[in-house]
Amino acid sequence: MPVPGPGYSITVRVDAPPSSTAAGDLTSAVGRVGGVLTAFDVVESHPDAIVVDLSANVLSAEHADDITKALNDLPGVRVRKVSDRTFLIHLGGKLEVAPKIALRNRDDLSRAYTPGVARVCQAIAANPEDARRLTIKRNTVAVVTDGSAVLGLGNIGPAAALPVMEGKAALFKKFAGVDAWPVCLDTQDTEEIIRTVRALAPVYAGINLEDIAAPRCFEIEARLRESLDIPVFHDDQHGTAIVVVGALRNALRVVGKPIERCKIVVSGVGAAGSAIIRLLLRKNPTDIVAVDINGTVHPGRSDLDDNLRWVAEQTNRDNLAGTLHEALVGADVFIGVSAPNLLGAEHVATMAEDPVVFALANPDPEIDPLEAQKHAAVVATGRSDYPNQINNVLAFPGVFRGLLDAHAHDIDDEMLLAAANAIADVVDGDRLNASFIVPSVFDSAVAPAVAEAVKSVALREQATSVGA
């Protein structure tokens, strides 16, 4: 039975009698129909009535209706209003632009704007690198989407994607002080997206691509990386790959297996799976077998696009043609970034001793984590209500902080691996166990550690290329 979480939370304002039992009656009514009460506030008190705000986590709109009815059915109680607390925090959006300078008088205006600003413009025209020193470019990242693969919602378009991109921008600021801005494009044409991002790039010191569907996302990223002099990162690919590789390093420490001796099955070869495979290959596992909706990926398949062909060439040493269940036999690690409910405990039982299972499909994983735990030594999911949450927030804020601080012009696998190691290292030996392979997203050590790791690789590479 699912438990209501804070993602769907309501506040019900009720008139109630001022009796000594009122509080108990109200809270019991919410609990009886399965609501999780999170706050009880008396907002008005009169001789003959009290007005109470009851906040509760619920499962769905129908569940909210059940709670409203249960409260209305109490003698002397009247529901005045039901507010959805999630919608309330989105009213008017979640971001604003605030000037960093005072504009109090004519002097201030003359320096911040005309005529003084003209000299700053001329300095940048003479030396374009000065844009990083003298403008918002220094600390600003574009969060670019076409709205084609938003969360688990699919192709919902650019306007509907905006609440997610605003949230992403808020996380950038909160966790790493990066000023990120949503750029939701009203086109899903690869060429037009590339052209548009190139055209708006001068304002930004980095591009974070977000929720753009595979396989289009691969070409967009590759072509933008080729043509722009700022780093281009696709969080659904690289953010996921960083956290998965970092978490896997710690999971393998728990079970005492070197990755070089592991057979890894990756289910899902879309945005996340492809990037995970590419980064894992850098760690030289014994073998990786990739599986998508049509079975294992091998060169004999007739439906391979460029991405799948590359994966087929680099993985699956034995050219295994078959199903996910067949591929899993004897594997040390399962990484799922595909679809819900593909495995049962009986399939995990066919894996090697002390298997590691990362079931990351959201919101419902490839296997119920409780089932996986019957045979797996370490289990991770993308969910916040289980241990070992694989959450990209561990990676992207620190990655961009490091890139911006290094004035990086690009991003490469060395930086992604450095970020993965930094996340893994935050979990020191004393704290590491099967239920704690990744730090909490609220661990304030994570973003600075990731930033420092990325920055030091970027600076080292810059020094090498200057010396070369």
Ligand SMILES: NC(=O)c1ccc[n+]([C@@H]2O[C@H](COP(=O)([O-])OP(=O)(O)OC[C@H]3O[C@@H](n4cnc5c(N)ncnc54)[C@H](O)[C@@H]3O)[C@@H](O)[C@H]2O)c1
């Ligand atoms: N941090 C995280 O937990 C995290 C990060 C990224 C993605 N994800 C989850 O991973 C999943 C995939 O994300 P994506 O962006 O790569 O999507 P995508 O659409 O780009 O790729 C999906 C892949 O899954 C494969 N697939 C679909 N049904 C399958 C099945 N029945 N058996 C085997 N393979 C199947 C598809 O063939 C495709 O290769 C989503 O559920 C997403 O929420 C989780």
